[in-house]
Amino acid sequence: MAARKPAPSKIIESTGLGIKFRANRQRPFKARARETFTSAGRAAKRERGPEEFWALRDVSFSIAPGEAVGLVGANGHGKSTLLKLIAGVMIPDEGVIKTRGQVAPMIEVTGGFVGDLTVRDNIWLAAGLKGLTKKQIARRFDEIVEWAEIGHRLDTPLRHLSSGMKAKVGFSVITTIDRPIVLVDEVLSVGDRAFRQKCFDRMEDLRRSGKTIVLVSHSEQQIERFCQRGLYLQHGRLIDDGPVEDVLQHYMDDVDRAVGEKAEEEREAMARRARRAARRARRDAEDGGLSSTVPTQATSKPAAKPAAKPAARPSLSDLDDEPAPPPRVEPGRSES
Amino acid sequence: MASLGLGLGRYRTIVQRRRILFLLINRDLKVRYSDSALGYVWTVLDPLMMGLVYWFVFDVIFNRGKAIAGDPYLLYLLLAMMPWQWAQGCIAGSTRTLSGEARLIRSVDVPRELWILRLIGSRFIEFMFTIPVLLIFVLGFQQGVNWKIVFFPIAIGMQWMALFGIALALAPMAVMIPDIERLMRVTNRVLLYMCPVIYGSFAIFENDQIPEWFKQIYAWNPFTTILTLYRVGFFPNEDMPFTVALRGGISCVVLLVLGVYIFRKLEPAVLKEI
Numbered sequence: 236m237a238a239r240k241p242a243p244s245k246i247i248e249s250t251g252l253g254i255k256f257r258a259n260r261q262r263p264f265k266a267r268a269r270e271t272f273t274s275a276g277r278a279a280k281r282e283r284g285p286e287e288f289w290a291l292r293d294v295s296f297s298i299a300p301g302e303a304v305g306l307v308g309a310n311g312h313g314k315s316t317l318l319k320l321i322a323g324v325m326i327p328d329e330g331v332i333k334t335r336g337q338v339a340p341m342i343e344v345t346g347g348f349v350g351d352l353t354v355r356d357n358i359w360l361a362a363g364l365k366g367l368t369k370k371q372i373a374r375r376f377d378e379i380v381e382w383a384e385i386g387h388r389l390d391t392p393l394r395h396l397s398s399g400m401k402a403k404v405g406f407s408v409i410t411t412i413d414r415p416i417v418l419v420d421e422v423l424s425v426g427d428r429a430f431r432q433k434c435f436d437r438m439e440d441l442r443r444s445g446k447t448i449v450l451v452s453h454s455e456q457q458i459e460r461f462c463q464r465g466l467y468l469q470h471g472r473l474i475d476d477g478p479v480e481d482v483l484q485h486y487m488d489d490v491d492r493a494v495g496e497k498a499e500e501e502r503e504a505m506a507r508r509a510r511r512a513a514r515r516a517r518r519d520a521e522d523g524g525l526s527s528t529v530p531t532q533a534t535s536k537p538a539a540k541p542a543a544k545p546a547a548r549p550s551l552s553d554l555d556d557e558p559a560p561p562p563r564v565e566p567g568r569s570e571s
Numbered sequence: 572m573a574s575l576g577l578g579l580g581r582y583r584t585i586v587q588r589r590r591i592l593f594l595l596i597n598r599d600l601k602v603r604y605s606d607s608a609l610g611y612v613w614t615v616l617d618p619l620m621m622g623l624v625y626w627f628v629f630d631v632i633f634n635r636g637k638a639i640a641g642d643p644y645l646l647y648l649l650l651a652m653m654p655w656q657w658a659q660g661c662i663a664g665s666t667r668t669l670s671g672e673a674r675l676i677r678s679v680d681v682p683r684e685l686w687i688l689r690l691i692g693s694r695f696i697e698f699m700f701t702i703p704v705l706l707i708f709v710l711g712f713q714q715g716v717n718w719k720i721v722f723f724p725i726a727i728g729m730q731w732m733a734l735f736g737i738a739l740a741l742a743p744m745a746v747m748i749p750d751i752e753r754l755m756r757v758t759n760r761v762l763l764y765m766c767p768v769i770y771g772s773f774a775i776f777e778n779d780q781i782p783e784w785f786k787q788i789y790a791w792n793p794f795t796t797i798l799t800l801y802r803v804g805f806f807p808n809e810d811m812p813f814t815v816a817l818r819g820g821i822s823c824v825v826l827l828v829l830g831v832y833i834f835r836k837l838e839p840a841v842l843k844e845i
Binding site: 325328343356 | 598605680839
């Protein structure tokens with residue numbers, strides 16, 4: 236696909252890329268003063284752990300011209316940050332990221348717009364900000380307007396447009412500027428159905444014309460549809476890099492496992508609560524007092540005998556006054 | 572590297588991408604003038620009204636115009652008010668310029684110094700717009716012009732250096748420490764009186780009641796030199812001692828280098844913050 240150009244084998248190259256952020260930067264002055272000047276505060280600060288965390292670390296990969304790469308990973312694991320580093324709008328703390336050729340970042344497509352200016356002025360402005368000359372803009376202006384279907388409102392102030400229409404204009408400008416590298420961050424999820432479809436088609440066109448695409452999306456179908464290759468980021472580390480199906484499978488397995496573990500944890504917690512409630516019930520029964528929490532049992536028999544039974548019949552919460560009916564399965568034991 | 576750690580290679584990129592700079596300045600002016608009926612008049616009206624107020628207070632009521640400034644006082648005043656408005660706009664604006672355009676900065680990959688240049692540039696154009704008004708006053712008062720008018724463009728150049736340095740330092744600092752914005756608002760008001768705007772610099776240097784140490788500080792203030800240089804071409808008696816001018820020049824260079832350095836140091840953190 237990329238063979239058309241005699242281009243270098245790598246268009247994006249990242250080596251040992253890392254960027255760190257500071258946690259708790261905007262803490263109130265009083266809290267910060269306490270942490271600095273009192274020993275208790277300092278201890279609390281030590282306990283809280285490092286103030287910095289690495290949003291990305293040791294990320295190395297290279298992308299060949301014409302490749303379409305999807306970034307996969309959960310929220311907050313560094314996908315958008317990586318995209319910003321590729322776009323050059325953030326500066327890494329470690330490592331290098333090199334791009335050959337200019338980048339069209341679809342990160343904030345409406346970022347350059349001014350509400351008070353007309354749609355026409357804004358198109359000129361946004362295209363100019365991406366580095367197009369007047370001649371180039373003039374040549375592409377009609378194409379931009381036509382794709383955005385905005386011809387009838389060219390001279391209204393931009394702020395009168397709906398947010399979906401603004402996004403459309405922004406998307407139209409950025410996909411018309413013809414850069415070898417295209418970065419896409421979730422823009423395909425805004426707008427109505429027809430617009431999304433249009434965006435898809437446009438993206439397909441870009442890919443077919445040999446552009447290098449890096450895509451961030453939470454839609455597995457989108458990634459699978461556009462990309463041949465996936466990069467899987469977890470806690471800022473690049474843990475998988477390969478064919479998109481494999482990487483997506485890896486990611487989804489991880490998600491399933493995480494969900495499973497969480498469910499398991501919840502089940503265990505529930506069982507613990509149940510056992511605690513049962514113990515309390517038994518203690519109450521042994522005391523011989525009339526426990527108000529288990530009235531039916533307490534009234535039925537004040538002896539120690541039924542105490543064994545509630546242990547096997549946990550109530551699901553402390554508020555749950557009624558004893559569970561016998562046939563109910565005990566949640567905590569269902570798997571063991 | 573030959574860039575001395577100041578990242579001077581970036582300034583070459585800015586020169587290459589100057590079209591974006593002009594576009595942004597153009598946008599600023601368009602925005603400023605598109606939503607108001609009087610547009611250009613406001614640019615001139617503000618310093619003009621303030622000039623009239625100071626003239627009324629100091630020349631008419633106190634009758635001190637000749638003691639603290641040149642004659643005619645109103646012209647003397649406006650020659651500094653107009654560039655001072657440029658300076659104040661830049662100092663106040665620099666504390667908001669990065670956070671105010673966060674969305675744009677996050678999406679366009681240009682050397683970030685460009686955003687600062689754009690602020691100073693658009694304010695500079697507005698200052699240029701006020702020059703015809705100054706000329707009208709020069710003609711109206713039938714004020715002669717002497718050879719020292721050559722210092723007028725030199726003053727502009729020095730002011731560019733000083734303002735660029737100041738704004739480069741203030742803009743990223745204001746992102747990290749929000750209080751800077753308020754601090755600069757106060758500072759701006761104080762600076763109006765600490766610079767020779769409503770009086771001439773001689774009113775400080777030739778005043779025996781003012782202690783020597785203050786005069787020293789005053790001489791190092793780049794605006795002492797800059798604002799006086801705007802006046803010397805029109806007021807032959809206006810004195811610009813070489814020792815003061817030299818210090819003003821040194822201050823401008825120091826401010827510029829310091830600003831470039833601070834901006835480079837804080838840039839990565841600022842990009843994470845906005």
